[in-house]
Amino acid sequence: MILKQKNYHKTFIYLAISLVIFFILNVSLGSVFIPLKQIIIALFDGKIENEAWKTIVLNYRLPKAITAIIVGSGLSISGLLMQTLFRNPLAGPFVLGISSGASLGVAILILGASFLGINTLAFAFSNWGLALAASLGSFLVLSAVLLAAIKVRNTMSILIIGLMFGSLTAALISVLAYFSSASQLQQYLFWSFGSLGNLSWKEIGALFTIFCLGVFLVIFIIKPLNSLLLGENYAKSLGVNIKLTRNITLISTSLLTGVITAFSGPIAFIGLAVPHLTKLLFKTSNHKILIPAVAISGAIIMLICDSIAQLPNSEYTLPINAITSLFGAPIIIWLLIRKRKIY
Amino acid sequence: MTASNKHIIKTSNLTIGYSTKKKVTTIASNLNINLEAGNLVCLLGENGIGKSTLLRTLTKVQPALNGAIFIEETNLKDLSNLDLSKKLSLVLTEKLPESSLTVFELVALGRQPYTNWIGQLSTKDVEIIQLALKQTNTLHLTNAKYYELSDGQLQKVLIARALAQNTSIIILDEPTAHLDIHHTIETFTLLKELATKFGKTIIISTHEINLALQLADELWLMTSQGLTSGKTSKLIETNQLNSLFNSELIHFDKSLKQFTISKSK
Numbered sequence: 001m002i003l004k005q006k007n008y009h010k011t012f013i014y015l016a017i018s019l020v021i022f023f024i025l026n027v028s029l030g031s032v033f034i035p036l037k038q039i040i041i042a043l044f045d046g047k048i049e050n051e052a053w054k055t056i057v058l059n060y061r062l063p064k065a066i067t068a069i070i071v072g073s074g075l076s077i078s079g080l081l082m083q084t085l086f087r088n089p090l091a092g093p094f095v096l097g098i099s100s101g102a103s104l105g106v107a108i109l110i111l112g113a114s115f116l117g118i119n120t121l122a123f124a125f126s127n128w129g130l131a132l133a134a135s136l137g138s139f140l141v142l143s144a145v146l147l148a149a150i151k152v153r154n155t156m157s158i159l160i161i162g163l164m165f166g167s168l169t170a171a172l173i174s175v176l177a178y179f180s181s182a183s184q185l186q187q188y189l190f191w192s193f194g195s196l197g198n199l200s201w202k203e204i205g206a207l208f209t210i211f212c213l214g215v216f217l218v219i220f221i222i223k224p225l226n227s228l229l230l231g232e233n234y235a236k237s238l239g240v241n242i243k244l245t246r247n248i249t250l251i252s253t254s255l256l257t258g259v260i261t262a263f264s265g266p267i268a269f270i271g272l273a274v275p276h277l278t279k280l281l282f283k284t285s286n287h288k289i290l291i292p293a294v295a296i297s298g299a300i301i302m303l304i305c306d307s308i309a310q311l312p313n314s315e316y317t318l319p320i321n322a323i324t325s326l327f328g329a330p331i332i333i334w335l336l337i338r339k340r341k342i343y
Numbered sequence: 344m345t346a347s348n349k350h351i352i353k354t355s356n357l358t359i360g361y362s363t364k365k366k367v368t369t370i371a372s373n374l375n376i377n378l379e380a381g382n383l384v385c386l387l388g389e390n391g392i393g394k395s396t397l398l399r400t401l402t403k404v405q406p407a408l409n410g411a412i413f414i415e416e417t418n419l420k421d422l423s424n425l426d427l428s429k430k431l432s433l434v435l436t437e438k439l440p441e442s443s444l445t446v447f448e449l450v451a452l453g454r455q456p457y458t459n460w461i462g463q464l465s466t467k468d469v470e471i472i473q474l475a476l477k478q479t480n481t482l483h484l485t486n487a488k489y490y491e492l493s494d495g496q497l498q499k500v501l502i503a504r505a506l507a508q509n510t511s512i513i514i515l516d517e518p519t520a521h522l523d524i525h526h527t528i529e530t531f532t533l534l535k536e537l538a539t540k541f542g543k544t545i546i547i548s549t550h551e552i553n554l555a556l557q558l559a560d561e562l563w564l565m566t567s568q569g570l571t572s573g574k575t576s577k578l579i580e581t582n583q584l585n586s587l588f589n590s591e592l593i594h595f596d597k598s599l600k601q602f603t604i605s606k607s608k
Contacts, residue, residue: 087440089441219461220460222461222462223455223458223460223461223462226452226455226462227452227455229439229440229442229444229452230439230440230449230452231435231437231439231440233404233433233435233437234433234435234452236403236404236424237402237424237427237428237431237432237433238428238452238453238455238456238508239423239424239425239426239427239428239429239455239456240424240455241424279443283443284443284448285442285443285444285448286448288461288462
């Protein structure tokens with residue numbers, strides 16, 4: 001009997017190459033045309049003919065591409081964790097209301113500033129304030145959904161409860177919006193469109209630090225996540241500390257979703273669609289393979305979405321949230337129709 | 344029975360049931376079990392009498408309301424999940440959540456209590472997994488996805504997973520509920536073989552009374568009066584089985600060693 005040890009190295013190499021290609025493509029597209037050769041020179045900080053080009057590449061396009069990578073990876077990992085924890089293929093940070101929780105945190109900070117008074121406004125504009133508020137918001141909603149999930153075993157009910165929490169937070173945001181000034185409203189609205197640009201290197205540093213922290217936590221729950229594939233009772237009988245696993249998943253998901261949503265706005269469908277596409281590509285449920293695979297695939301897809309949002313060679317940039325929905329929703333529908341089961 | 348004979352499972356005045364903040368529902372009380380290693384035990388009883396509750400309590404899925412359980416002479420309360428996972432493995436009736444686990448990966452999960460923090464399988468682990476697949480006659484399915492299997496094959500693979508966990512006790516909740524008679528008998532004889540050849544202690548809750556009577560070393564009869572346990576032959580001899588069903592429709596025929604429909608008078 002020969003054990004067919006699946007070799008995933010090849011697929012990983014293809015993915016890594018695609019990541020590099022789409023990264024360069026993403027950096028080379030934009031409202032100003034810059035020759036590819038010049039971009040590569042600029043990236044390696046060589047002598048470039050045009051100083052303006054160098055500024056565009058290093059201070060605008062490169063940070064945006066890196067943000068796209070972090071956002072795509074983080075949201076996809078969150079989605080995968082949710083799908084395993086809730087034993088539900090349709091779970092994801094957006095569906096379960098976790099992104100809405102982050103939005104609520106941000107809305108309270110931006111729109112509620114007038115209630116809370118004075119200095120919150122200055123705090124709100126610091127991105128750390130946004131990150132904190134969003135993480136707290138997502139943590140709150142995720143805990144609530146999880147509490148409900150412990151009581152309600154039916155996966156369909158859990159999804160509906162998640163949707164209800166999403167509606168609740170949306171309603172609260174509407175109430176806040178009603179009492180806010182036009183300028184606050186505008187600020188919140190622009191944030192909610194989602195944007196990968198506008199991040200300074202310092203902010204990317206903050207985003208990256210928390211991203212690493214979230215992913216670091218995930219590494220320790222790879223083994224219990226695999227046993228959760230058999231359901232909670234089997235996992236427990238295999239010696240898994242369910243409570244601890246659940247808490248670590250909770251914390252890392254809210255960190256990832258919260259901080260990403262704070263810096264880039266609520267971005268739909270990446271967390272839901274990417275894990276499914278990755279499972280389709282790798283045909284495995286093993287988290288040791290899936291987590292890095294999902295991270296790379298998420299980064300690639302986010303880079304592609306951002307390249308499309310750029311509307312190459314035009315001055316317009318579409319809201320990234322619209323592009324990810326246009327990409328993600330049909331994929332989920334297609335998956336549901338094409339395969340009777342999705343894992 | 345000598346004093347040195349270790350009881351692999353022992354309960355003293357065990358009360359099982361559910362407790363919520365509002366009320367306590369007792370399913371059965373004063374359960375005393377003394378089970379020796381290497382036996383195949385069948386737990387019999389009417390629907391809703393509390394077989395699953397008893398198994399859930401013995402496996403620490405739910406807490407006992409009263410009394411104590413000893414697994415290999417250690418109080419269940421003092422065993423961590425990880426300790427218990429090396430003594431006792433499960434085959435449950437619940438449907439597995441959807442995933443694309445292969446048969447090998449599914450059985451390999453049984454090695455989790457022994458693998459390192461990231462779940463790396465050693466050569467020894469792989470050998471144990473392959474042995475478990477061989478013992479359950481499922482080696483040819485190694486690379487199949489678990490959702491491609493028939494109910495009978497899946498049941499054998501789940502038993503292989505429990506074997507890979509390398510525990511002295513295996514507890515199965517209605518393992519043959521969805522199987523035809525051929526696969527039911529196949530599963531029962533496999534479990535009997537594991538008990539006699541490898542000294543495993545196997546506890547099965549089942550409604551297959553006729554098979555249980557032929558194969559089980561010991562029976563646990565659960566009735567509204569409580570639990571009667573004993574060697575199968577002895578329970579047949581003393582006509583204890585007759586009390587299993589509180590019904591005038593059937594009775595236990597001692598000479599035929601099976602339940603028959605009562606003739607209307």
